[in-house]
Amino acid sequence: MWPASTPEIEEAVVRVLRSGRWAISGMSTGHGSEERKFGRAFARYIGVEHGIPTASGSSAIVAALTALGIGVGDEVLVPGVVWVACASAVARLGATPILVDLTVDDFAMDPAHASALTGPRTAAILMVHLSSSIADVDELTLLAERHHLVLLEDCSQAHGAVWRGRRVGTFGRAAAFSFQSSKLLTAGEGGIVVTDDDSLADAAQQARADGRRWNNGRVREGFPDLVVGGTTQGHNHCMTEMQAAILTASLPALDEQNAARIEMVTYLEQQLSPIEGVQTVRRRDDPRVDRPTFWHLPVRIDPEAFGGHHVEHVREAVSFAAGLFLEPVGAPLNRNPLYNPQLYRRFTVDHRLELLASGTHLPVCELLARTCLTIPHHALLGGPVLIDRLVEAFVAVQQRARRVRPS
Numbered sequence: 001m002w003p004a005s006t007p008e009i010e011e012a013v014v015r016v017l018r019s020g021r022w023a024i025s026g027m028s029t030g031h032g033s034e035e036r037k038f039g040r041a042f043a044r045y046i047g048v049e050h051g052i053p054t055a056s057g058s059s060a061i062v063a064a065l066t067a068l069g070i071g072v073g074d075e076v077l078v079p080g081v082v083w084v085a086c087a088s089a090v091a092r093l094g095a096t097p098i099l100v101d102l103t104v105d106d107f108a109m110d111p112a113h114a115s116a117l118t119g120p121r122t123a124a125i126l127m128v129h130l131s132s133s134i135a136d137v138d139e140l141t142l143l144a145e146r147h148h149l150v151l152l153e154d155c156s157q158a159h160g161a162v163w164r165g166r167r168v169g170t171f172g173r174a175a176a177f178s179f180q181s182s183k184l185l186t187a188g189e190g191g192i193v194v195t196d197d198d199s200l201a202d203a204a205q206q207a208r209a210d211g212r213r214w215n216n217g218r219v220r221e222g223f224p225d226l227v228v229g230g231t232t233q234g235h236n237h238c239m240t241e242m243q244a245a246i247l248t249a250s251l252p253a254l255d256e257q258n259a260a261r262i263e264m265v266t267y268l269e270q271q272l273s274p275i276e277g278v279q280t281v282r283r284r285d286d287p288r289v290d291r292p293t294f295w296h297l298p299v300r301i302d303p304e305a306f307g308g309h310h311v312e313h314v315r316e317a318v319s320f321a322a323g324l325f326l327e328p329v330g331a332p333l334n335r336n337p338l339y340n341p342q343l344y345r346r347f348t349v350d351h352r353l354e355l356l357a358s359g360t361h362l363p364v365c366e367l368l369a370r371t372c373l374t375i376p377h378h379a380l381l382g383g384p385v386l387i388d389r390l391v392e393a394f395v396a397v398q399q400r401a402r403r404v405r406p407s
């Protein structure tokens with residue numbers, strides 16, 4: 001089951017409920033806010049100075065881009081297959097996401113394609129660590145340096161991953177994380193911006209609290225914890241005290257859970273290896289990855305090995321047989337129904353045309369969407385029994401698929 005409660009989480013929620021303070025914008029109880037406490041704890045965990053919690057991962061991206069000064073006329077490089085919020089957050093600020101193709105073997109933004117798409121209006125790269133693969137941090141950092149682009153990380157699918165001895169979230173000017181229900185660390189909803197940059201942290205605070213920042217003086221009980229900043233226009237993207245308390249209580253288990261997932265992926269791959277036409281897709285044998293994380297583990301299905309049946313049918317059949325919902329790889333954003341710029345009246349006609357033109361050629365994204373299904377991370381926390389059930393489901397579906405002709 002994911003998410004799963006623990007006695008520590010239950011205690012934390014009840015404590016907050018009874019405290020008389022449910023939000024950072026509520027009056028101080030004299031004990032310091034949960035929101036600030038979690039911001040500090042998570043920043044320490046990642047290895048950066050500042051953590052500014054937000055209501056969601058989407059609002060973390062918006063707050064970070066706002067703080068970084070990205071806006072009208074700018075282009076931001078975004079992976080072509082990713083959760084819609086990565087592109088819609090950019091578009092919401094008046095900028096244009098430029099959709100970049102992925103590499104076929106490791107399910108990560110293709111640095112060569114990113115470089116080819118970089119032009120005079122390119123202002124930033126949204127470096128997303130996708131699914132179960134850390135982005136090519138080295139190549140994208142070089143590209144950003146060469147063209148003076150802002151590097152913003154999106155670590156919403158990779159809490160705790162380590163690249164060359166450092167956690168992801170320390171490589172960009174700032175990084176956004178989501179704590180939505182499906183993520184490796186969750187409060188149901190939630191997000192955070194982390195950064196080492198003092199002025200960026202100040203701007204991100206204001207972007208997430210309607211222009212207000214933390215009160216750094218002594219706060220009296222019954223008085224506000226937020227004071228007027230007034231140097232950045234913001235919106236209300238604040239996390240509640242309950243969310244923050246859940247996250248603080250959950251954080252200590254993250255590394256252990258990630259280690260359990262690594263162990264189970266090794267076991268899963270051993271068990272899958274005799275099955276024809278079933279292959280996990282992740283950054284493999286790359287010495288720069290010190291610790292991978294697994295969120296949605298993509299698995300490539302060769303339709304030929306499944307009697308010519310489409311991956312979507314294989315995915316549904318295996319899901320039912322295993323009693324476990326396997327997610328599809330979503331359609332590339334340029335033809336994804338969730339990302340349709342026509343449906344949002346805020347965009348000017350010119351901006352809408354630009355949004356529609358971006359990412360018309362994403363052959364690898366199309367290939368991945370057409371051939372892969374994904375295994376959710378919580379299946380990796382169920383121990384070998386659950387993995388065995390899943391592997392048996394692949395075997396059973398393959399046997400049947402070979403007997404039944406596709407319609």
Ligand SMILES: *Cc1c(COP(=O)(O)O)cnc(C)c1O
Nearest residue numbers: 056057058083085156178179180
């Ligand atoms: C989940 C996710 C988001 C959005 O987060 P929400 O908390 O749902 O707003 C953004 N980026 C990536 C890469 C994600 O996986």
